[in-house]
Amino acid sequence: MIFKKRSLSAKKSWLGFYFILPFIFGFLFFFLYPFIQSIVFSMSRLVINPDGYSLAFVRWENYRKALLVHPDFLRVFLTTISNILADVPLIIFFSIFAALLLNQRFKGRLLVRTIFFLPVIMGAGIILALERTDFMTELLQTGQDLPGGFLSGSSLKAFLLQLKLPELGLKYILNIVDKVPIIIRASGIQILIFLAGLKAIPSSLYEASKVEGATGWEDFWFITLPLISPLIVTNIVYTVIDSFTAGSNDLVKLIRDTAFGGAGYGVSTAMANLYFFTIALLLAITVVISARWVFYQED
Amino acid sequence: MLKLFKSIKVYKMQALGLGLLRWVLIGGICYIIIFPVLSKLSSSFMTIPDIFDKTVMWIPRNLTLDNYRFAFAEMEYPQAFINTLVLTLTISIFQLLACTLIGYGFGRFNFWGKQLFFALVIFTLIVPPQMIMIPLYLNFKNFNPLGLLPGGGINLLGSFWPFILTALSGTGLRNGLFIYIMRQFFKGMSRSLEEAAYVDGAGPLRTFFQIMLPGATPALIIVFLFSFVWQWNDYFFTNIFMGSGSQLLPIMLNDLIYQIDPSLRTTAYASIINNTGSLLFMAPLLLLYAVLQRYFVESIERTGLVG
Structure with a gap:
C-alpha cells in the first residue's frame, strides 16, 4: 500500500510542471526579456522609428543625466525613499494594533471589519492619485476655520504647541499626526494578513499561560508577538512593494512623465532601475536583519 | 465573600472601561476611513458658493445634481462603464484561471526546480512595473516573440491582447x-480526497476541476475580488496598453477636469467635479464589495493566507 502511494505521487509529481508552464512562458516573454531590455535601454540612447527602435550604447550617460542633470529627480528620489522608510514602521505598528482590536469578540464586529477593509477597495490606483492633489479633502482635513474639526490636525497641533515640548520631538509627533489618515488607509491588506495570523495561533497556548497566571501583557510579548513575527517580515516586504508601486507616488509619476514627453526613454529607464535596485537593497537588508529575531515554529 | 464581590465589581468596571476605550478607538478609525467617502458625497451635491460658505460643513445649502449631470455626460459613463466592465471581467477571469492553475502546480506537486520557479514568482512581485514599462510598451507595439511571426511584428497596443497575454x-x-495566495491554500488542503480521485483513475485536470476547485472557493473569491478591484482601479497599465484616448473609466476620470470650460475651471469647481467623478467611478466597486464582503471577510480567515 505504501509502495503504491509513493509510486503514484512520484508518477504525478512532474505533472506540476505542466501546471506552471504558462508562468514560465509569461516570465520569459513578459518579464525576463523586458527586464534585461530595461537594463540595456538604461545604458543606451533609444530612438523610436516606424519599424521598431534603434539603440546606441552610451554607457552610464543616462544615469549621469538622471542624477546630476535632471532638476527634480534626485530630490524626489530621496524624499520618496525616506517617506517609505518612515511610513513602514508606522503601518506595521498600526496594523498589528488594528488586527489585535479586530480579533476580539464584540458586537458589530462584522460591520467594523467591513469598514476596516474598505481602503483595500478605495485606496488603490487612480482614486488615491487624484485624492493626493484634491483641494476639498485638503480644506476639510486641515480644517482651519471649520467648526467641529476637533479630530483634524490643526486643533491638536495648537494643543501640543502649548505644551512647550522639545521642538524636534514635537515636529516628529506632529508629522505622525498628519500622516494618521494615510497610514490607516495604507494598512488594509496588512491588517488582513496579521488577522489571519492571529487566527492561526492555537488557543491552547493561551489557555496554558492562563493556568500559569500570565497577564494579557505577557501573553502578547511571549506568545502573540513571536508567533506572528514571520508575518511582520511578510508585511514589511508587502508594504514596501505596495508603496513604491502606488499611483500616488511622486517618483512613479516623474518616471512616467520622463518617458512620455520628458527627457526620453533612456533616462526614464535609468531612473526606474535606480529606484528598483535601491528598493531591492533595502528589502534585502530588512530580510537579513529580521531573520535574526524572527521566530519560526518548529513543526 | 465580600472581597470576592469587590473583585468582581472591579473586574466589571475594568471591562466596561476597556470596552469604552475600544469603541472610541474603533469609532475614530472608522471615521478616518469613511471620511473621504463622506466628504466626496457631500461636496458632490454642492455649488461653488457652498464650498466657501463657512456655515456649510456637510449639508449643502443649495442642493444640486448638476455636478452629476456634468460628470456623467463628460465621462460618457454608460459606454465607458460597459467597456471597463468587459475589460475588467475578462482580465480578472483569465487571471483567476491562470493563477489558480499555477498556484495548484506549486502547492500540490513536487517537481524539479520548484523552489527556483517559485522564487521567480516572488521576483515578479518585487520588481516595480515602472522598470519594465517601456520595454513592454515597445514589445507590444511591435509584437514578434523570437521573431517567429512572418512579415515583422504586429501592433497589439489599443487592443485587449497585452492584458490577456x-x-x-x-x-x-x-x-x-x-x-502565492492560491499556493498557500492548496498546500493546506487534505491529500486524501485527491489521492482517492487518482486511484479511481481521474486525470490531473479532472481531479483539479472536480475535486480541488470546489473546495477552494474562499481563496477563489479573494483572488477574484482583488484582481477585479485592482484592474478596475488601474490607470498605469491601462494608459500604457490602451492609450490615453480610449473610452475607459480610469482614463475618463483622469481627464475629467480638463473637460471643464477653462473660464469656469477654478480649483474649487475642479475639485467638486473630481469628487463627483470619483464617486461614479467607485460606485460599482462599492456595490460589489457590499455583495461580497461577507464572503470576503470570512474567507480571509480560512484561506490560510499566512501558511
Missing part, C-alpha cells in the same frame, strides 16, 4: 500575489 501567463498586475 499577461493575464493568461500569470504575469499581470500583482499576479505573483495571487499565485
